[in-house]
Amino acid sequence: MSRIITFCQATKEAMTEEMRADPDVFVYGEDIVKQGGIFGQFAGLHDEFGDRVLDTPISETALVGAGVGAAMAGAKPVIDLHFADFIGITMDEILNQMAKAHYMFGGQAHLPLVLRAPDGSMRHAAAQHSQSLESWFVSIPGIKVVIPSSPQTGKGLLKAAIRDPNPVIFFEHKELFPVTGPVDDGDVIVPLDKAEVLREGTDVTLVSYSRMLTHALAAAKQAEEQYGISVEVIDLRSIVPLDMETIYRSVKKTGRLVIAHEAIRTGGVGGEIAAEVAEHTFQWLQAPIVRVGAKSAPIPYSPTLEDVVLPHEDDVLRAILKTTQ
Template sequence: MRTISFSEATLEAMREEMRRDPTVFVYGEDIVRQGGIFGQFKGLPDEFGNRVRDVPISETAIVGAALGAALTGTRPVADMHFADFIGIAYDELANQIAKNRFMFGGQANIPLVIRAPDGIANQAAAQHSQSVEGWLQNIPGLIIVTPSSPATAKGLLKSAIRQNDPVIYFEHKMLYPQKGPVPEEEFFTPLGKAEIIRPGKDVTIVTYSIMVQKCEEIAKQLETEGIDAEIIDLLTLKPFDRETVIASVKKTHRCVVAHEAVVTGGLGAEIAATVQDLAFYWLDAPVVRVGAKNVPIPFSPLMEKYVAPQKEDVIRAIYRVLHREG
């Protein structure tokens, strides 16, 4: 199996789907001129011409046009440049894209993908470092995914493009240069299905995006202390795979949820509530959440590190559910 970067994996997914289906097109800011701000669209204009387009800086227009294009039979992929700006198009997402299929009795599909680079990234500061999946969790009608590796980046993007409902595709900015194994043959990562990337028996760690790698490192470290952690990579955040999470918690009897987003109102709260609802009598300790502190992401490198969740925070949470000192 060859090794390629996260960015190259998403580029492969776009190229394969655009070759297969002429109704797929992509547009956003600086895609043609720059190849995307992180190089994730580099070379596409050379092959696909006007199916790859630069557009003015208007997130409202970008997202609104995606709905119109999807309703008329194409499969648009719209790039948000930075996920932080998705709030500008919140009405289009919440009141139009998410609701059209329901409001018209299922007569129209809404096959569109919104790509949204997110996450804390080397002093990008308060307006370019957010994890905003929590903003969209409370909107019925949207599917939310977030890959954690080059392979899941490609597999999820291909599945999202072929999906007949709107998908928000969050891609962490710090993952773009990271490399990993990706199959050469065609494959898909199913939407709505989590992956147990490390089996264990002592504690369940539910996580996603860049925190998956940190949790893998933590699990290896804790293994030397006799702690056997099971790691679940959610991959799809909405709807998340309840069955896999609950089955794991019933086995380990303990649960820690770790994400880079702010803890308050984050996905961890929904997961914790679901575990309490469906697996309360199997728990030997309360569910513990780990995430960013409830402040805007600072510019200062030291303060950025202080606000962001660190491996030590996850380890302390695991010690807590195991009733251990640390």
């Protein structure tokens, strides 16, 4: 059985269930007690769990640094970064502490630490509050990076991340919080290392993740209805590690690949996937790989300019047509 709930409700359920099951799990961040989190994703948790839900000063460096220490001491902190746009302030803690402690202590230290980082564009929020920065973390060994696309994956990936003994960055798109969708009853767990084929197809493989997946599915439907093109859609769910085997199998079947994400196209996750496919399944490709992403510019405040910079359903459809013509 399943229920229709919002992404916000789904992630709050994940937090509630994991905190009830494990007293070592706690959460802290800015405005999560008084405000319930900027999207309401922590509303009510303090009423049930008290001091295990804490408001902190505005210092992302202190947040992540304290989280690293707490995780090494045996706790399981979940840290809310308010917006992923502020994650640059914490890079030393992530790059040189969180990601490396397990290795540098010879496997004796475990860091069951989750960083929740709302990312992506949001209602014309301008350049400092609209960024998709996940590709920064692809080349940092020692961390996992997961990105849900729906209430179901939001709940399942967050629960799996909290239970994982390794540090996980959980990028959750700002526009997903009010989105509704089915969520299974019971203990919903989504693996942190497996992509999911959401739509079977035979002509083109379309790989996407996060909020961009909505545009990908809409473009795939339009391609079939208007042009008779059968598109297989894959939700990555995780970018570290990347489930390349699922992508390889699909590309061997379709012979074509389109990769779409909201992040800037240059240096994005799509480039890494394209390189891996070109290296390992080149002989099955019948057309060049096509990537879709944002233009290399800060995200404008102006709604008209923002629409020009960010990719949309039409951009994905054009990419599908390009690789099939």
